[in-house]
Amino acid sequence: MNKDSKIYIAGHRGMVGAATCRALQAAGYDQLVTRTHSELDLLDQAAVKAFYEEVHPDVAVIAAARVGGIHANNTYPAEFMYENLAIAQNTIHAAYQAGVRRLLFLGSTCIYPKMAPQPIREESLLTSALEPTNEAYAIAKIAGLKMCEFYRRQYGVCYHSAMPTNLYGPGDNYHPQNSHVLPALIRRFHEAKESGAAEVAIWGTGMPLREFLHADDAAAGILHLLQLEDPPDWVNLGCGTDISIGDLARLVMSVIGYEGELTFDTSKPDGTPRKLTDISLIKETGWSPSIPIEEGVATAYQSFLDEKAAGTLRE
Numbered sequence: 001m002n003k004d005s006k007i008y009i010a011g012h013r014g015m016v017g018a019a020t021c022r023a024l025q026a027a028g029y030d031q032l033v034t035r036t037h038s039e040l041d042l043l044d045q046a047a048v049k050a051f052y053e054e055v056h057p058d059v060a061v062i063a064a065a066r067v068g069g070i071h072a073n074n075t076y077p078a079e080f081m082y083e084n085l086a087i088a089q090n091t092i093h094a095a096y097q098a099g100v101r102r103l104l105f106l107g108s109t110c111i112y113p114k115m116a117p118q119p120i121r122e123e124s125l126l127t128s129a130l131e132p133t134n135e136a137y138a139i140a141k142i143a144g145l146k147m148c149e150f151y152r153r154q155y156g157v158c159y160h161s162a163m164p165t166n167l168y169g170p171g172d173n174y175h176p177q178n179s180h181v182l183p184a185l186i187r188r189f190h191e192a193k194e195s196g197a198a199e200v201a202i203w204g205t206g207m208p209l210r211e212f213l214h215a216d217d218a219a220a221g222i223l224h225l226l227q228l229e230d231p232p233d234w235v236n237l238g239c240g241t242d243i244s245i246g247d248l249a250r251l252v253m254s255v256i257g258y259e260g261e262l263t264f265d266t267s268k269p270d271g272t273p274r275k276l277t278d279i280s281l282i283k284e285t286g287w288s289p290s291i292p293i294e295e296g297v298a299t300a301y302q303s304f305l306d307e308k309a310a311g312t313l314r315e
Helices: 015-026 045-055 070-075 077-097 132-155 181-195 215-226 245-256 280-284 293-310
Strands: 007-010 059-062 102-106 158-164 166-168 199-203 212-214 234-237 261-265
Touching (some): 045 077, 059 077, 059 215, 077 132, 132 234, 158 215, 166 293, 181 293, 215 280, 234 280
Parallel strands (some): 199 261
16 A cells, blocks of 8 residues: 555444554655545445545445444444444455445454454354354454455465554544443543432442554554555454453543542443453554553543533534
8 A cells, every 4th residue: 555545434433443543644644535424324335335436435434333332232233233244345346346445344342252262363253152142243344355365365465454442532432322331431421420420330349351442553453454465364463461340440531630438330231351452463463552541541531521522522
């Protein structure tokens, strides 16, 4: 990929898509192509095909998806399955039809089995059952990953995938029910501080371990993968370390300055005990994350405050 490549970013207004645009522009790539949902509905096969034929990008980055936390995944599995399958098949197949030679598809580490050995290596894919609460989303993302693998094998195009771990940072979704754990904690502790609430209760025991990657680190990893001549079919995109939900909550409390009590609602489920990726494969290609969780949470909270003040907060 060279500096005059025309690069289509699907999902450019989402957290990782926006971070990818920033990283590409900072690196001197100025021919970026974007479309809002009102301009291009990725669920519309004919519209996506027409877009690729008109624009003819050299590279496509598929960062668009229907996403959400445990509640959203468990409540709307039909929509998560249909919409993510449609986005994958429409954007990948139409890219091939239009002669796009390079495509990077973004999935999620939820593609791996619920009880995969920790830390999770890429070869764990499809070795045992998925986590039931996000099975629909995971199956759709596995389908996209496999489409890229098979189109590369059959047609010789450089279609490959990256599986990010839990992402956070500027532009995150702070919806009170449908957001992921870190933005949910930021919102809850911020509102508790503002209201003077005596305590904040979080789901479960606080013992499960989770991995978090700042969106700007993810974007740096995506840029790195796009610059590789022969990238792996798919790689984990994570930080390689994890933190308990309880310790994460205490970190968010400290950053926000909430001085009330943290309690745990043990009647609610914990989910998977541990979910950590092995990032050896991408590190072997020359990339490593650079933003520690303490710094990342502080900058994420500042972004939350800035977006709230500007009226641009996603909620």
